[in-house]
Amino acid sequence: MAGTDNEAVAAADEALYVLTAVLLTPAQFPSVLGDDYPEACAALDLAPRADGYGLVLGQDGEGARWTVVIDDVSLVAVAIASWDCGMEYELSPDERTVVTALPGWPLAVAVAAPGVPAPHDPGPEVVEGPALTPPDTSSWGPAQRRLGADEIALQWAVWREQIGDGYVPSSGERPETEEAGADGEETAPKGGHQGVRRVLAEARAYVGSPPPLGRVRSSFAPGGARTLRADGPGWSMVARTDDIAFVLLDDEPGEVLPVGRGPELPGLLEALDKMAVRPS
Template sequence: MAAKDDLDTFHVLTALLLTPAQFPSVLGDDYPEACAALDVEPWTDGYGLLFGQDGSGARWTVVSDDAALIGCAIAAWDCGMPYELSAPERTVVQTVAGWPLAITIATPALPAPHDPPGEQPIRLTAPDPKGWGPAQRRMAADDVAKQWLKWRDQVTVHASFDGTGAKPAAHIQRVLDEALGYTSDPPPAGRVRSAPAPDGARIVRADGPGWSLAAHTEDIALLLLDEKPHELLPLGRGPELPVLLRALDQMARSSA
């Protein structure tokens, strides 16, 4: 935990929600795993994450149990409205050194953002964008989900994935089998998430051991694997994918 003096001069730069339905997947495959990375309990109502600097310019992540307050601020910012955000001290449940994401803004008149000195129980660092591993893979899948049309236009569905009879490659089949398993044996909260898309469709996001999936319920799925760095693998609809995506969407929405 940061000293109280650090919080007294804490300047918020930006914020994110940490809830079962919406959390920075850089922290983990699911909501409990993301909470464990911050050493907080996976409370059903979730948290708000505030990223900012103390008076010396050091980076801190403050966890507030008032997710509604943080959500209001984020909604105002998304609409281009100013919102002065600070977490009341009574709502702060954890303060962690560093940031889990690269943040390009900084507080004017303070030193450049840097790691707090001394030993810290937890120290967050943003993943190396040039590297490849679970965190980078999940972040890439998040970007695909948020910018579906941009990424969809860059891929061509290979015949072996389009449901015409050819069996998918072994690493693709493994993802499908594990994702299908989620529909009968629900995984931890947040492992599968769903968000609205135009014309009543949905964007489905799912993660598993070594894989991430982003899919459009009226289109295809795009997969990323740990063993295929920076590669986007398309999976055509065929007869089975629509059924799988509908089941994952329904499961995600019922548990949200």
């Protein structure tokens, strides 16, 4: 985590060359920073504000890396939408919207501002304490697992094609099949991959006991469906409400585990979609 003071804010605001920006809201946040919105905020030492933040990443006139946190979420959303459409948009936050300025970048940035020194962290004469750095994704772990889930959500058609339209859970898989207990209540799923069974059980528990904000998110998908993203301790799940799901586990490096639709998955996805946070 990185702290800052008024001098640091002034240094960042004096001449910030904006390179990129991201949203940090309950429904949209860099998942590499955490499994949920409060965890992502904690990575930046920010309180989980209900309306969220906009993160503006850039360099000052000396080339130092800065992350300027603003409360004008709409401004950042408009800038991102414009850039995604290939349009120019000059993102210049009003100083009254600045919450804080943090040294360093919490995410990897592949570009640099022209005409200034190469990106580097601000010196100790400007700020105290360590600067923000991107999570380590060089080896498999929570950050890499969440990035993998991001990629599946973005490239759903590619991953789905690898499974094929005729995919159904095998008799040995069936992770979403449940059995009734003696009192008539459903018990834990039987058979199949133990890790997938655990994920589905924890996802079901979210329905009855809501998890931290942002652990279940719903976004647009073609054909009237929704793309669901759920995360938990050691796992991530990506699904379409009209299709199957994919699970990634910290304990299974690089593995993407498909979950067939079966008789139970549709109801689980519908319940998760009802409780999920959505982009405004």
